[in-house]
Amino acid sequence: MSDSDISSVLIVEDRIHTADRLCAAVNAHPKLTVIGEAHLVERGLELLQQLRPRLLLTDLGLPDGSGVDLIRAASAADWDCDSLVVSVFGDEHRVISAIRAGARGYILKSAPSMDIGESMQSIIEGGSPMSPQIARFLLNLVGPERPDGMENADIGLTQREQEVLQAVARGYRRQEIADRLSISVGTVGNHVNAIYRKLEVSSNIEAVIQATRMGLL
Amino acid sequence: MNWITGSILTALTAGLIALLLQLTQADLPSSDADTISLSQGIVCRPDTAQPCAPVTLPYFVIDNENSKKATLTFSFDRTDLPSDLTAVYLPRLSDNMSLTINGTSFTSRIHDTAPYYRSLWNRPFYAIIPDSVLQDYNNTLNIELSATQERNLALVAIHIGEADALLLRSELMHLYRVGFSRFALGLTIATAISLAIFWLFRQRKPQFLLMAAAAACATVYSLQWTRLDQIFDLPDTTTARDLAVLGQIYFILRYADMSLSMRLPVLLRAIEATAVATVFFALTSQDWNVTLLVYAVTLLISIIALGKLVTIGGLWTRAFWLVSVVLLAVLTISGYARLIDPTMALYGFAQISPMLMTFTIIGVLLAELAYAQRRSDAMTRALSVQVAEKTAELAKSYRQMERFTRDRAVADERQRIMLDLHDGVGGQLVNALAYMESTQTTDLTLRDALEEALRDLSLMIDSMTPSGDVSVLLGMLRGRLEPLLAQHGLVFNWQIEDDPVMPDPGPSQNLRLMRIAQEAITNVVKHANATSITVATDRTSLMISDDGVGFDVHAALARAGQAGGFGLPGMQRRAKSIGAQLDIRSCGNGTELILTWPTAHPAP
Numbered sequence: 001m002s003d004s005d006i007s008s009v010l011i012v013e014d015r016i017h018t019a020d021r022l023c024a025a026v027n028a029h030p031k032l033t034v035i036g037e038a039h040l041v042e043r044g045l046e047l048l049q050q051l052r053p054r055l056l057l058t059d060l061g062l063p064d065g066s067g068v069d070l071i072r073a074a075s076a077a078d079w080d081c082d083s084l085v086v087s088v089f090g091d092e093h094r095v096i097s098a099i100r101a102g103a104r105g106y107i108l109k110s111a112p113s114m115d116i117g118e119s120m121q122s123i124i125e126g127g128s129p130m131s132p133q134i135a136r137f138l139l140n141l142v143g144p145e146r147p148d149g150m151e152n153a154d155i156g157l158t159q160r161e162q163e164v165l166q167a168v169a170r171g172y173r174r175q176e177i178a179d180r181l182s183i184s185v186g187t188v189g190n191h192v193n194a195i196y197r198k199l200e201v202s203s204n205i206e207a208v209i210q211a212t213r214m215g216l217l
Numbered sequence: 218m219n220w221i222t223g224s225i226l227t228a229l230t231a232g233l234i235a236l237l238l239q240l241t242q243a244d245l246p247s248s249d250a251d252t253i254s255l256s257q258g259i260v261c262r263p264d265t266a267q268p269c270a271p272v273t274l275p276y277f278v279i280d281n282e283n284s285k286k287a288t289l290t291f292s293f294d295r296t297d298l299p300s301d302l303t304a305v306y307l308p309r310l311s312d313n314m315s316l317t318i319n320g321t322s323f324t325s326r327i328h329d330t331a332p333y334y335r336s337l338w339n340r341p342f343y344a345i346i347p348d349s350v351l352q353d354y355n356n357t358l359n360i361e362l363s364a365t366q367e368r369n370l371a372l373v374a375i376h377i378g379e380a381d382a383l384l385l386r387s388e389l390m391h392l393y394r395v396g397f398s399r400f401a402l403g404l405t406i407a408t409a410i411s412l413a414i415f416w417l418f419r420q421r422k423p424q425f426l427l428m429a430a431a432a433a434c435a436t437v438y439s440l441q442w443t444r445l446d447q448i449f450d451l452p453d454t455t456t457a458r459d460l461a462v463l464g465q466i467y468f469i470l471r472y473a474d475m476s477l478s479m480r481l482p483v484l485l486r487a488i489e490a491t492a493v494a495t496v497f498f499a500l501t502s503q504d505w506n507v508t509l510l511v512y513a514v515t516l517l518i519s520i521i522a523l524g525k526l527v528t529i530g531g532l533w534t535r536a537f538w539l540v541s542v543v544l545l546a547v548l549t550i551s552g553y554a555r556l557i558d559p560t561m562a563l564y565g566f567a568q569i570s571p572m573l574m575t576f577t578i579i580g581v582l583l584a585e586l587a588y589a590q591r592r593s594d595a596m597t598r599a600l601s602v603q604v605a606e607k608t609a610e611l612a613k614s615y616r617q618m619e620r621f622t623r624d625r626a627v628a629d630e631r632q633r634i635m636l637d638l639h640d641g642v643g644g645q646l647v648n649a650l651a652y653m654e655s656t657q658t659t660d661l662t663l664r665d666a667l668e669e670a671l672r673d674l675s676l677m678i679d680s681m682t683p684s685g686d687v688s689v690l691l692g693m694l695r696g697r698l699e700p701l702l703a704q705h706g707l708v709f710n711w712q713i714e715d716d717p718v719m720p721d722p723g724p725s726q727n728l729r730l731m732r733i734a735q736e737a738i739t740n741v742v743k744h745a746n747a748t749s750i751t752v753a754t755d756r757t758s759l760m761i762s763d764d765g766v767g768f769d770v771h772a773a774l775a776r777a778g779q780a781g782g783f784g785l786p787g788m789q790r791r792a793k794s795i796g797a798q799l800d801i802r803s804c805g806n807g808t809e810l811i812l813t814w815p816t817a818h819p820a821p
Contacts, residue, residue, distance in 0.1 A: 014644075015644050015645070015647070015648035015651075016648070017648045017649070017651040017652035017655060018644070018647050018648045018651045020651065020655055021651035021654055021655055022651075024655070059644075061636070061639070061640035061644070088639055088640075088643035088644060088646075088647055088671075089639060089643060089674075089675050089678050089679075094639075109644075109647040109651075110647055110650065110671060110700075111700070112700055113654065131692075131693060131696060132688075132689045132690075132691075132692030132693050132695075132696070133679065133682060133689055133692075133693055135689075136686060136689045168692070169686070169688065169689050169692060170688045170689070170691075170692055170711075170713040170716075171688065171689075171691050171692025171693070171694075171695045171696070171711060171713055172692075172711055172713075173711075176711060
């Protein structure tokens, strides 16, 4: 196994035991290694420039600011740096704003340690998880009916992508979705990634989310 | 009813009215015992070669001689008369005369020049006969009639008798023949001017101008009967009268064409052609036949137009029709009297026709104004209804907006609290669990408590999200419980097809529903010894079942009741609080828990 196969990881998490646990879980994965750990946004930004990690794993609610700033910095970095969010609950509000800032996906803090490294690896390889809530949120962006009669934002989802979203929103796992739609699990994953990419690149997404939020509230 | 039937109806009605008018207006022989009527006499025509001959009144001569004269001689006895003051009364004659009794003259000499050559036309003659003039027997009454070329010689009747009785009759006749005409003249002039002013100030609606023109024509027509032509030496032009008759009917039809959309172009062209013919004849030669043509054309066109009008229907068009038919009858009878049987022209009806005409015009316009007013009232009413509706809508929008604003404030506040819980409590719980893991603390009770607290917090956060469909919440719950199930070797059999709709959807109801679901699932995990959990929904129910060992539901309820109300009774209570019914069936090869609720109220 060569050095280039091992991805360096920077962890930003304010709670010490959680950070330690994440650290251990990441290091336990053969292809990942933690090169830095920060508890504040400020220190995280410093380490990001200093260590130039391949991966940024950050919490969002930090004592001196939001992890979204770190994700933006990673996106703007002059080396290849992917961001991942560690979330307590994987709730819509947090994850969507992180993805808008350029995060590749999220992992749950409460996930079993042995799963964390694997999840990270699969996200890097293109397999972002998607919660039912996030799927519902995205469906609301494109859905035919809006309770407030506002114009739908079109982020250009295909019919099949909408079907996948619909199934995810109802709590079906990828394998189940694949069975229901008679496609492979990999294809389901590709659809989910495509949806995330569309969300990320959609130029008017700020306005879209703003509008949707107003409509939904 | 088509226009031919309508025309026949019109003609018959007009004829009937004309007949009635003729009967009522005929000069009945005087039944007054105090007067006598002279009707048998001798007539001589000094201007012709004819010899003197006996004559019976009424006397009419219709010819085209240049200057006409006739001398009529009657005789009567004083003994036939009352002893009181005596007078002579001639209801109608044409056009001038001199009267002598026993050689005494009662008139000025006849003037052959305008304006005096028609000085007795269209008015009665009345004179007191001094007692000294009369002899007891064989009084001679001599009348010398004169008329110009285009006029007729006429003497309708001679009444002699009590002066007061004859004066009354004479004055009534004067009022009827001259007074009415002057009244009609004033009326038509006032109407024409008012309508013209109306036209000027009412956005130049052509209806008013057309009716003003019709009234002006009626003015011209009524002028002849007023005798003003003799006072002011106006030319006596038959052509102007004929054109005035044509003009009246023409403008009224134009009005009907425009206002009632009757489509009368053929009739209008016919009138225009007749008018041109009238002018042509007037310029070439004066002929009575032109007037006859005008009357005939007017009559025919009026009948057809009114025939069409009566087919249109509507109350006020019918009223218009009726008035017009009376007018038509008057026109018929006066035309007939004037052109065909002059003996009927004792009273004449033509002088009241301008008045009828004016009433018709005013009636039509009033009806139209009333109709416009009614329409405007209806529009105003509709408008105010609309305003009221829009106001209500606006008020509703404001209320909605208020509610949205309030809901949003509530949601924002909820979001803030949730984020605090998320970052604070949630982070702490995760941190505590991480600490236990890193320090290898194996206090299972503590770990279960922390994990359960974390799950409950997740449940709350999920339930509070704005897009909280029940199916999404179940999906989130599945994601959170999946690791727990995996630990116990369980799998989900996921059957969420329809999005369940709660009777009163909202975060708190969602949270209670999710707590029931979570408790049901964790119960299976803890106690059922099952291999799979089925979660299925439709719009009004949620079913959670397992393939485990089952349990005694009654015993569990009884036991839990004694233990203070956790477990199943708690679930029952929660089900009740969201208006749902909880049914639990259990046997040796599994347990089935079904939560059903009524159909949601339709959204307001």
